[in-house]
Amino acid sequence: MSMKNAAYKKFKDISREEHISPGTALCTGCGGLLALRLAYKVLGENVVIVNAAGCFTLLSVYPYSPFSSSWMYTAMACAPAGAQGIRDALDILIKKGKLKSEENLKVVVLTGDGAANDIGLQSTSAAIYRGLDFYYFCYDNEAYSNTGFQMSSATPYGSRTATSLPGEINPQGTVQRKKDLFEIWRAHKPPYLATVSPSHPVDLSNKFEKASKFEGPKLFIALSPCPPGWSFDASNSVNIARLAVQTGIWPLKEAVYGEVKHTVIPKFKPVEEYLRTQNRYDHLFNPVKQVDVIDNIKKDVEQYWERYLDS
Amino acid sequence: MKNSTNEMIKRVRFHGRGGQGMKTASRIVGTASFLEGFFVQDCPLYGAERRGAPMVAFTRLSKEPILERGLIVSPDINIIADETLLGDKNANVFQGIWEGTVTIVNTHYPASHVRNVHGIVGEIVTLDVTEIALNVIGESVLSSTAAAVVCKLTGVISESSLEKAVTRELSSINLKKETIQKNVQAALICFDRIPEAHPHYFEPIKEDKKDEIVKLEYADACLGSPSVYAKGSTKLKKTGNWRLFRPVIDHEKCSRCYTCFVYCPHSCISIDGDGYPQIDYDNCKGCLTCFYECPKKVISKDREVKAW
Numbered sequence: 254m255s256m257k258n259a260a261y262k263k264f265k266d267i268s269r270e271e272h273i274s275p276g277t278a279l280c281t282g283c284g285g286l287l288a289l290r291l292a293y294k295v296l297g298e299n300v301v302i303v304n305a306a307g308c309f310t311l312l313s314v315y316p317y318s319p320f321s322s323s324w325m326y327t328a329m330a331c332a333p334a335g336a337q338g339i340r341d342a343l344d345i346l347i348k349k350g351k352l353k354s355e356e357n358l359k360v361v362v363l364t365g366d367g368a369a370n371d372i373g374l375q376s377t378s379a380a381i382y383r384g385l386d387f388y389y390f391c392y393d394n395e396a397y398s399n400t401g402f403q404m405s406s407a408t409p410y411g412s413r414t415a416t417s418l419p420g421e422i423n424p425q426g427t428v429q430r431k432k433d434l435f436e437i438w439r440a441h442k443p444p445y446l447a448t449v450s451p452s453h454p455v456d457l458s459n460k461f462e463k464a465s466k467f468e469g470p471k472l473f474i475a476l477s478p479c480p481p482g483w484s485f486d487a488s489n490s491v492n493i494a495r496l497a498v499q500t501g502i503w504p505l506k507e508a509v510y511g512e513v514k515h516t517v518i519p520k521f522k523p524v525e526e527y528l529r530t531q532n533r534y535d536h537l538f539n540p541v542k543q544v545d546v547i548d549n550i551k552k553d554v555e556q557y558w559e560r561y562l563d564s
Numbered sequence: 565m566k567n568s569t570n571e572m573i574k575r576v577r578f579h580g581r582g583g584q585g586m587k588t589a590s591r592i593v594g595t596a597s598f599l600e601g602f603f604v605q606d607c608p609l610y611g612a613e614r615r616g617a618p619m620v621a622f623t624r625l626s627k628e629p630i631l632e633r634g635l636i637v638s639p640d641i642n643i644i645a646d647e648t649l650l651g652d653k654n655a656n657v658f659q660g661i662w663e664g665t666v667t668i669v670n671t672h673y674p675a676s677h678v679r680n681v682h683g684i685v686g687e688i689v690t691l692d693v694t695e696i697a698l699n700v701i702g703e704s705v706l707s708s709t710a711a712a713v714v715c716k717l718t719g720v721i722s723e724s725s726l727e728k729a730v731t732r733e734l735s736s737i738n739l740k741k742e743t744i745q746k747n748v749q750a751a752l753i754c755f756d757r758i759p760e761a762h763p764h765y766f767e768p769i770k771e772d773k774k775d776e777i778v779k780l781e782y783a784d785a786c787l788g789s790p791s792v793y794a795k796g797s798t799k800l801k802k803t804g805n806w807r808l809f810r811p812v813i814d815h816e817k818c819s820r821c822y823t824c825f826v827y828c829p830h831s832c833i834s835i836d837g838d839g840y841p842q843i844d845y846d847n848c849k850g851c852l853t854c855f856y857e858c859p860k861k862v863i864s865k866d867r868e869v870k871a872w
Contacts, residue, residue: 264821264822264823264825264826265822267822267826269825271796271831271834273796273831274795274796274797274798274799274831275798275799275803275830275831275832275846275847276798276799276800276801276802276803276847277798277803277830278614278617279614279830280583280614280615280616281583281615281616281806281830281849281850281851282829282849282851282852282853283829284829286829286830287827287828287829287853290829290831291826308614311614312798316797317797317798317800317801318795318796318797318798319796319798319799320795320796321795413738418738451827451829454826454827480615481583481615487615487849487851487852487853488851488852488853488855488856489856490829490851490853491827491853491856491857492856492857535738535740539740
């Protein structure tokens with residue numbers, strides 16, 4: 254995205270209005286909450302959140318709510334279906350003249366990576382297929398963090414979760430590669446699709462601004478460093494998210510009707526710098542360094558970027 | 565329920581915040597008691613909340629098989645690992661304490677101060693466990709130190725069982741050897757710092773003597789419902805007492821770059837009329853993202869010791 258035409262150029266362009274109040278039950282230093290807070294500043298107040306079960310359902314624990322807008326809680330599998338119902342109801346109210354079109358709401362699905370990659374993948378696919386006019390915000394903390402950090406299909410290769418502990422047979426921890434949700438969604442050719450990171454607030458804001466120009470599915474995957482799950486100090490979420498971008502592990506990109514463009518080309522710091530910040534990768538360095546596993550992670554990153562930087 | 569009047573049974577209740585290590589502390593005490601030859605039971609209790617939110621854990625130890633189950637309403641030893649919980653009505657840390665309860669509070673205040681402020685019955689012991697943990701382990705995780713305090717107060721657990729239990733429990737959660745060693749060291753310091761407990765609180769009580777039904781006070785519906793419908797009502801929860809360190813902005817040196825405001829995950833930093841960032845201390849959880857991200861390094865962190 255060229256900076257010249259961008260709506261956001263610096264931190265001072267970011268809205269001072271808050272749409273998520275302090276005082277939530279979320280973990281201290283939650284990276285996903287920061288990403289959502291920044292996104293909300295662009296989305297504004299006229300929003301209805303459809304929240305699939307996960308960490309973020311604890312944002313709103315009766316009788317408290319941090320939102321300046323509406324919120325609905327659904328099961329893990331069906332947030333996009335819930336969004337369809339709300340969208341239809343709003344459209345009918347507007348058509349009947351019972352709701353002014355300026356009071357229209359943006360319907361935003363909010364799910365974790367577990368709902369997005371595993372349990373709710375089908376209903377998301379169906380909603381994109383139907384061309385539902387909605388936003389999808391996936392906070393990707395790379396596991397089922399809400400229930401004690403069990404592996405999801407977004408868990409990266411070589412990391413430790415409660416259900417993929419490094420052991421004699423699998424010293425690398427997680428054996429599987431992270432599912433490429435971006436590519437799965439992109440295959441549907443939605444109007445707008447992007448990855449974002451809380452470490453890059455200007456990039457994030459511009460993507461939400463750009464998405465607002467499209468009608469139909471607008472999907473986002475937000476890197477969400479998780480202090481208890483990834484096992485690092487609560488002050489470090491932004492730094493770790495930044496390292497994920499700088500090492501090339503978390504590409505910042507967008508796809509308009511399926512056409513991919515990278516919005517940040519990193520300088521490629523060594524991946525080890527990222528891995529060493531989190532105890533979920535500690536077994537790759539202690540008691541003996543698992544050079545082959547680290548090399549595989551490096552290779553994956555290199556192969557990914559070769560594909561894009563050559564073309 | 566078996567009447568346990570004649571055998572020694574001890575009931576320990578741990579109050580802390582998610583992430584402080586009280587669940588592990590209850591396990592360490594359980595394991596240490598087991599190594600001493602006792603029958604043991606331990607379990608944590610969480611709400612739907614997480615790191616930083618109040619939680620409770622329980623350990624029972626006895627010479628006979630333990631047939632009691634569930635929450636410990638009247639503890640013999642009641643440890644409050646986070647002093648900010650003392651004033652928290654929801655955490656209810658003094659529930660069911662009686663003349664025989666030994667309450668240990670992790671604070672730098674003397675025991676007399678705690679008694680005067682809260683007017684609680686039973687024995688009170690205070691120790692700044694966090695300080696010991698910060699000095700020896702380097703972080704404010706209180707699992708081994710809190711467990712050591714409890715082990716000492718039971719009067720029936722030896723130093724060597726404590727040491728073995730700390731090592732065993734912390735190894736099972738994959739901590740590094742050096743971290744475990746530091747934890748053992750900190751635990752032994754705490755163990756030595758607690759005076760030998762008085763024998764009279766060993767006296768067990770029959771739990772059925774007390775009315776254990778928790779009576780909720782009447783509250784008018786109007787009091788609660790406006791909060792439910794208000795926008796952004798979570799700020800009434802005041803999560804500021806989750807904080808261990810307080811970020812302080814030096815406004816003299818601040819260049820008004822907005823970095824701390826932009827990166828605060830919890831919406832606790834706002835920009836005032838003059839363009840300076842202001843921290844909402846009622847709700848700041850003390851993640852210290854601002855402290856680390858400030859490009860001019862004009863934010864300092866102060867240990868929060870007078871939270872109540």
